[in-house]
Amino acid sequence: MSTVEAATPAPEVPRRTSSLNNRARKARKALSNPWASTLAVVIAILWTLPTVGLLITSFRPELDIRQSGWWTVFGSAFAGEGVFSLKNYETALFDGSTNLAVFFVNSFVVTLPAVFIPITLALLAAYGFAWVDFKGADFLFIAVFALQIVPIQITLVPLLSAYVDLGINGSFWTIWLSHSIFALPLAIFLLHNFMKEIPRSLIEAARMDGAGHVQVFFRVVLPLLTPALAAFAIFQFLWVWNDLLVALVMGDLKTFPLTVRVAELAGSRGGDWHVLSAGAFISMVVPLIVFLSLQRYFVRGLLAGSVKG
Amino acid sequence: MTIRMASKRRAVALAATGASLALVLAACADTNDGGGEDGGGEATQATIDCAAYEEFGDLEGTEVNVYTTIVEPEAETQTASYKPFEDCTGVTINYEGSREMEAQLPVRVQAGNPPDIAILPQPGLLQTLVNDYDAVLPAPKQVEANVDEGWSAEWKEYGTVDGTFYAAPLGSNVKSYVWYSPSMFADAGYEVPTTWDELMELTATIAEGNEGATRPWCAGIESGDATGWPGTDWIEDVVLRTAGPDVYDQWYTHEIPFNDPQIVDAFDTAGEILKNPDYVNGGLGGVDSIATATWTDAGYPILDGNCWMHRAANFYQTQWPEGTEVGPDGDVYAFYLPAQTADEKPTLVAGEFIGAFTDRPEVQAFQTYLSSADWANAKALATPAGGWVSANKGLDPDNLATDFDRLSAEILADPATVARFDASDLMPAAVGTDSFWNGMVEWFASDESSQQVTDTIEDSWPKN
Structure with a gap:
C-alpha cells in the first residue's frame, strides 16, 4: 500500500527535470549568441570596474590616493616604480587602541544567531501557512507579507525604547531580535512560496502513511527545502554582516561589529578616508567567501521561491 | 590646585618645576623628530590635585559613559587625558566615539x-537637546565655578540656553x-x-607670476555629507573683518536678514579671492574645482x-601628509x-561642549574634572603630537606640544582678540547645516552670484 502511494509522485520528478532541461537548453542557445555574449562581458566589466578600482586603491600609498586616480597605477607600474604598499591594511588592522579582531568576533556573534533565529521561526510559520488549514490563514499571511513595506527606519526609536523598558539594551539580544524582526516577513514569504510548490500529493501521501505535521515537516518538507534555505541564509547573512544602521542604533560598545569600526576609520573629521578602501576589503572577505562557496544555491533557491511553475 | 608632571611610572613623581619642564621639552623634541610612532602611549601624564573630587564621596568602582564624535586617532589622546581622574577617584570612564554621534544622540x-x-561638537546641538528633548541637565555648581574661573564670558554663553548654564566648553x-x-x-621675499x-x-603680486597651474590660493569645500562647511568658515571670517563682530552677532541671531547688504558685501569680498580665476585654485583647477576638492587635501598643492x-x-595641522613638518x-x-588693520584681531573659533544627562556623583565629578584647568593641562600633555588647544585661561602654554599650538593659545589668550563662534554652528540647523552649506556649493559650482546665494539661504531660514 505504502509503496504504491509513495510511487505516485515519482513521475513528477522527471517531468520537472525535463522541463528544466528544456529551459536550460533554450537559455544556453540564447546565451551563446555572440552579441549576447559581448553584451554580457561588457556588463560584467562595467559592474566589476568600481570594485577593481577600490581594490587597487586599497593597495596604494596615501599620497597617491589623494593625488591621482587608481587607473594611473598601470602607467607607473610599467615604468617600474613601486606603486603598491600594504600600509593602508596595516593602519586599518593594527592602528588605534582597539583591536580589529574584537570587532570581527562581534560580527560573527551578531550574524550567526541573526541568521539562525529568523530562519527557524520562518520555517515553522511558512509550514503553518502552507499546509495547516486554519481560519484566517490567508488574512494573516497577507498581514505578514504587508509588514515588508514598513520601513525599518521608523521602527528604530520605538523598538529601542521597548528594549530599554525591558532592560535588555546593550546586550546582543537587542540586535538579534531586531534583525529577526526585520527579516521575518520576507523569510516567511519566500519559504511559504517554496513550500507551496511541493506537490500536494507528496504531503498527502505522507499523511496517509500516518505522519503528523512534525514528521511531514522534518521528513518531507525540510529535505526538499535545502536550496531555498541556503538561499535565504546567504541573503540574510550578507544583509546582517553588512548592516550598519541596526548595529549602530541598537548596539553599544560591547556589541559593535566590523561595519561600525570601518565607518570610524575615516577619523573625526574625515581626514583619513584613504584607509576606507582597505577597511572595506577587510570586511568584505567573509561575505565574499560565503557567497562564492554557496552561490549555486543562491540562484537556484531564489528562483525556486519566487517564480511558480 | 598645583599641577605637577610625572613620568608614566608614577612612583618617580617629579615635583621640581625645572625637572618637569625638561620632561616636557623632551616630549616636544621627540615629536619634532617626526618619530611619533604612537601618540598617547609615550605622553607624559599630569598629576592633579585629587582633593577637588573628594566632596563627591567614594566613587571607587563606579563607571561613567562618555559619548562623543571624537574617534581614533584623537580618541587615544582623549582617553589618556582622563587617566589622572581615573587614578584619583577609581572611576572607570567608558569612552564611545562615533562619527554618527550627532544623529544617534537624539535617538x-x-x-x-x-x-x-x-x-x-556644537552649541546648536545643545540647544536642540535642551529645547526639543529637555534632556540635558544644568551644570552642577562646581562646573560653573570652574568655567567662571577659567573661561571668558563669551565661552560660557555658548554653553548657556535661555539663561541656564548647561555645558562647559572642552x-x-x-x-x-x-x-x-x-x-x-x-625665497620669493614675501x-x-x-x-x-x-x-x-x-595676492596680486603672486598672481603676476602665475605659471601653469600655480595660483596664490587653493581651497576645497568637499566634506562628504557636510560638503560646504569649509566655505562657510571662509565667509564667516570675512564677515568678521568687513562688517565687524556686532553685525556678525546680528547675522547669526537673524536680527538682520541673511541677505543683508553687509553680508552680500562680505561674500563679494571673499569672492574677490575665491572667484577670481587668476587667484584660485592652485594645483587643483578652476574656480568650480573648489566645490569638488576634498577639504582635507585642498592645502596639499x-x-x-x-x-x-x-x-x-588650526586642526588642519593634523591633516598634512605624514612627514610634513609644521x-x-x-x-x-x-x-x-589679517583684519582691516593690524590692531584688530577678530577671530573665528569653535569648540566642543560637555553635556550631562545624568547626575550621579561620579558623573558630576567627571564633569567637574573636564571643566577644570587640570584637565586642559592633562590633555595638553597627553597630546605629544600636537593639534589640540583650549581657551581655558589656566592652560599653561608650555604644556602644549608644538609651536603652532602655542600660537593658537596665544591668539585665544590675546586681550585684543575678539572671538566669535562659528556662525553656522549657531544658526538653526535648516540653515547652518543645510542651506548655508548648499549655498556655498552653488556659489562655486554653478557660479551663482552672492545676491542669489544669500537670497536662497534667507528664504530657507525657519519662520516662526
Whole structure:
C-alpha cells in the first residue's frame, strides 16, 4: 500500500527535470549568441570596474590616493616604480587602541544567531501557512507579507525604547531580535512560496502513511527545502554582516561589529578616508567567501521561491 | 590646585618645576623628530590635585559613559587625558566615539537610553537637546565655578540656553588661519601680511607670476555629507573683518536678514579671492574645482609649490601628509588671517561642549574634572603630537606640544582678540547645516552670484 502511494509522485520528478532541461537548453542557445555574449562581458566589466578600482586603491600609498586616480597605477607600474604598499591594511588592522579582531568576533556573534533565529521561526510559520488549514490563514499571511513595506527606519526609536523598558539594551539580544524582526516577513514569504510548490500529493501521501505535521515537516518538507534555505541564509547573512544602521542604533560598545569600526576609520573629521578602501576589503572577505562557496544555491533557491511553475 | 608632571611610572613623581619642564621639552623634541610612532602611549601624564573630587564621596568602582564624535586617532589622546581622574577617584570612564554621534544622540535620548556625558561638537546641538528633548541637565555648581574661573564670558554663553548654564566648553579651535610655506615666502621675499589690504596686494603680486597651474590660493569645500562647511568658515571670517563682530552677532541671531547688504558685501569680498580665476585654485583647477576638492587635501598643492596660501583652521595641522613638518621653519606654517588693520584681531573659533544627562556623583565629578584647568593641562600633555588647544585661561602654554599650538593659545589668550563662534554652528540647523552649506556649493559650482546665494539661504531660514 505504502509503496504504491509513495510511487505516485515519482513521475513528477522527471517531468520537472525535463522541463528544466528544456529551459536550460533554450537559455544556453540564447546565451551563446555572440552579441549576447559581448553584451554580457561588457556588463560584467562595467559592474566589476568600481570594485577593481577600490581594490587597487586599497593597495596604494596615501599620497597617491589623494593625488591621482587608481587607473594611473598601470602607467607607473610599467615604468617600474613601486606603486603598491600594504600600509593602508596595516593602519586599518593594527592602528588605534582597539583591536580589529574584537570587532570581527562581534560580527560573527551578531550574524550567526541573526541568521539562525529568523530562519527557524520562518520555517515553522511558512509550514503553518502552507499546509495547516486554519481560519484566517490567508488574512494573516497577507498581514505578514504587508509588514515588508514598513520601513525599518521608523521602527528604530520605538523598538529601542521597548528594549530599554525591558532592560535588555546593550546586550546582543537587542540586535538579534531586531534583525529577526526585520527579516521575518520576507523569510516567511519566500519559504511559504517554496513550500507551496511541493506537490500536494507528496504531503498527502505522507499523511496517509500516518505522519503528523512534525514528521511531514522534518521528513518531507525540510529535505526538499535545502536550496531555498541556503538561499535565504546567504541573503540574510550578507544583509546582517553588512548592516550598519541596526548595529549602530541598537548596539553599544560591547556589541559593535566590523561595519561600525570601518565607518570610524575615516577619523573625526574625515581626514583619513584613504584607509576606507582597505577597511572595506577587510570586511568584505567573509561575505565574499560565503557567497562564492554557496552561490549555486543562491540562484537556484531564489528562483525556486519566487517564480511558480 | 598645583599641577605637577610625572613620568608614566608614577612612583618617580617629579615635583621640581625645572625637572618637569625638561620632561616636557623632551616630549616636544621627540615629536619634532617626526618619530611619533604612537601618540598617547609615550605622553607624559599630569598629576592633579585629587582633593577637588573628594566632596563627591567614594566613587571607587563606579563607571561613567562618555559619548562623543571624537574617534581614533584623537580618541587615544582623549582617553589618556582622563587617566589622572581615573587614578584619583577609581572611576572607570567608558569612552564611545562615533562619527554618527550627532544623529544617534537624539535617538538614544528619545529611547530613554542617553549616555552619562556627551561631548557636543556644537552649541546648536545643545540647544536642540535642551529645547526639543529637555534632556540635558544644568551644570552642577562646581562646573560653573570652574568655567567662571577659567573661561571668558563669551565661552560660557555658548554653553548657556535661555539663561541656564548647561555645558562647559572642552577644547577650542582657532579657524582664522592661512597656511603657507615659510620657505616659499622667504625665497620669493614675501612678508606675512598684517592687514587685509596687504593680503590682497600680496595676492596680486603672486598672481603676476602665475605659471601653469600655480595660483596664490587653493581651497576645497568637499566634506562628504557636510560638503560646504569649509566655505562657510571662509565667509564667516570675512564677515568678521568687513562688517565687524556686532553685525556678525546680528547675522547669526537673524536680527538682520541673511541677505543683508553687509553680508552680500562680505561674500563679494571673499569672492574677490575665491572667484577670481587668476587667484584660485592652485594645483587643483578652476574656480568650480573648489566645490569638488576634498577639504582635507585642498592645502596639499602648497607642498608641490602650486599654491601659496590656504585658509584653514588650526586642526588642519593634523591633516598634512605624514612627514610634513609644521613650524615657523618647517614645510608649512600658518599666519593669522589679517583684519582691516593690524590692531584688530577678530577671530573665528569653535569648540566642543560637555553635556550631562545624568547626575550621579561620579558623573558630576567627571564633569567637574573636564571643566577644570587640570584637565586642559592633562590633555595638553597627553597630546605629544600636537593639534589640540583650549581657551581655558589656566592652560599653561608650555604644556602644549608644538609651536603652532602655542600660537593658537596665544591668539585665544590675546586681550585684543575678539572671538566669535562659528556662525553656522549657531544658526538653526535648516540653515547652518543645510542651506548655508548648499549655498556655498552653488556659489562655486554653478557660479551663482552672492545676491542669489544669500537670497536662497534667507528664504530657507525657519519662520516662526
